[in-house]
Amino acid sequence: MSEPHRSGFACFVGRPNAGKSTLTNALVGSKVAITSSKPQTTRHAIRGIVHRPDSQLIIVDTPGLHRPRTLLGQRLNDLVYATWSEVDVVGLCVPADEKIGPGDRYIAGELRKVAKRTPVIGIVTKTDLAPRDQVAAQLVAMQDLLDFAEIVPVSAKDGFQLDVLADLLVKRLPEGPELYPGGELTDEPEQTLVAELIREAALEGVRDELPHSLAVTIEEMLPREGRDDLLDVHAFLYVERPSQKGIVLGHKGQRLKQVGTQARKQIENLLGTKIYLDLHVKIAKDWQRDPKQLRRLGF
Numbered sequence: 001m002s003e004p005h006r007s008g009f010a011c012f013v014g015r016p017n018a019g020k021s022t023l024t025n026a027l028v029g030s031k032v033a034i035t036s037s038k039p040q041t042t043r044h045a046i047r048g049i050v051h052r053p054d055s056q057l058i059i060v061d062t063p064g065l066h067r068p069r070t071l072l073g074q075r076l077n078d079l080v081y082a083t084w085s086e087v088d089v090v091g092l093c094v095p096a097d098e099k100i101g102p103g104d105r106y107i108a109g110e111l112r113k114v115a116k117r118t119p120v121i122g123i124v125t126k127t128d129l130a131p132r133d134q135v136a137a138q139l140v141a142m143q144d145l146l147d148f149a150e151i152v153p154v155s156a157k158d159g160f161q162l163d164v165l166a167d168l169l170v171k172r173l174p175e176g177p178e179l180y181p182g183g184e185l186t187d188e189p190e191q192t193l194v195a196e197l198i199r200e201a202a203l204e205g206v207r208d209e210l211p212h213s214l215a216v217t218i219e220e221m222l223p224r225e226g227r228d229d230l231l232d233v234h235a236f237l238y239v240e241r242p243s244q245k246g247i248v249l250g251h252k253g254q255r256l257k258q259v260g261t262q263a264r265k266q267i268e269n270l271l272g273t274k275i276y277l278d279l280h281v282k283i284a285k286d287w288q289r290d291p292k293q294l295r296r297l298g299f
Contacts, residue, residue, distance in 0.1 A: 007056040008173035011083055012123070013111070014093030015103035019125035019156060023093065024048055024059050026156035027166060049180055055170040056178045060087060082269055084114045089172040091123045091165075092146065096130040096138050096153065100145060108146045115146065119172050122151035123165065128158050191218045194267050198235055198279070201263035202248055209247050213240045215287065215297040224276065231275045233267065238284040238297060248281050256281065 012020040028048030050057040060083065084090055092111060094104050111120055122142045127135050135153050142151050150168050154161045179193060195216040202214055215238040224230040237256075239245050249256050256279055264277045287293040 003054055004175040005054060005056075005177060006170055006173040007058070007176045007179050008088035009058045009060050009086070010089045010091060010169050010173075011060050011087045012091045012093050013080075013084070013107055014123075014125075015101075015107065018093040018095055020093050022156040023091075023123070023125060023154065026159065026162055027057075028059065050166060051178075052166070052170065055173060056180065057166065057169055057173065058179060081110075081114065084111070085118060086266065086269060087118065088174060089149075089169050090114070090118055090120045091169065092120055092148075093123045093125045094138065094142060094145075095126045096124045096135045097126055100138070100141050104145065111146060119149035120146060121165075121168055121172075122146065122148035124151070124153040126155060126157070127153045127160055128155040190271070191221055193270060194218055194221065194233060195235065197266045197270065198237070198259070198263045198277075201259045201266065202237055204259070204262065206247055210239060210244050213244055213288070214238070214248070215284075217297055229274055231271065231273055232278070233275050234278045235280075237279060237281045238287055239281065240284065240286055240288065242283060245281050245283055 012023060014020050025048070027050050029050075048059050050059070090111065092104075092108065094100060114120075122145070124135060124138050124142060130138070139151055139153060142148065149172070152161060152165050152168060154165050156162070179196070195218050199214055199216045202216070203210070217236050217238070219234040219236060221231060221233050224232050237248055239248060247255075248259070250258070260277050260279050263279075264275055267275055267277065284290075284293050284297070287297060
């Protein structure tokens with residue numbers, strides 16, 4: 001039995017110079033996919049995509065976390081927490097050659113807030129710069145920092161245990177298809193991701209009743225005329241039967257409203273811009289068995 005394909009998001013955190021960027025580049029290797037050429041399409045810049053036969057790991061960037069002194073600082077920190085709670089796994093990087101300090105403890109303390117929902121992996125970086133006993137001591141010290149899902153020593157420079165780290169990260173991703181087909185970051189996957197976020201929100205809590213019967217298409221995604229800070233997104237949710245339409249809509253349309261609110265938040269975080277989300281539910285009878293409808297729905 002082959003393992004199911006997994007895909008999802010990870011981010012690395014740590015104080016400045018903890019080796020996050022080097023680690024990202026080493027994991028992604030020559031297969032680095034530069035983010036879309038449109039600047040500021042997202043404030044969570046996608047740093048790179050690790051393609052493997054069994055998975056696709058997307059590493060996103062977060063603004064550095066610091067003790068905020070200003071409202072902007074506070075907002076950036078809020079953005080970090082939002083990213084932490086949206087990715088599937090977080091890696092906390094601590095260099096092997098430096099003692100754990102107040103900066104590391106501060107970040108670990110903040111991570112504790114998300115660790116209940118999002119697995120956090122402790123990564124001891126730069127093992128090439130420290131003797132073995134120092135690396136071992138750092139691994140022990142890490143155990144007091146946070147209740148990590150795993151702790152792993154790596155060196156981005158000489159490739160030590162990078163595959164082990166990739167395996168540990170991938171293990172914590174949800175099952176799913178490639179989010180960026182062909183490894184490129186074009187504008188199309190943006191729509192694919194937006195559709196996926198809407199679908200995810202619509203399935204929340206009703207998975208058993210309509211797991212596969214729900215498809216989402218984005219009819220259009222356009223900047224609002226005269227405003228560059230607002231994107232209009234019009235989407236259709238397709239179900240196969242009238243009874244399913246009732247499930248998605250909920251009593252007096254309340255459920256669909258909820259779906260819209262939840263999806264909108266996620267999409268705004270993904271695209272880094274405000275959006276107006278317009279959702280409609282349509283019935284496409286037995287679409288899963290109809291090649292013509294499947295094509296139209298993007299399958």
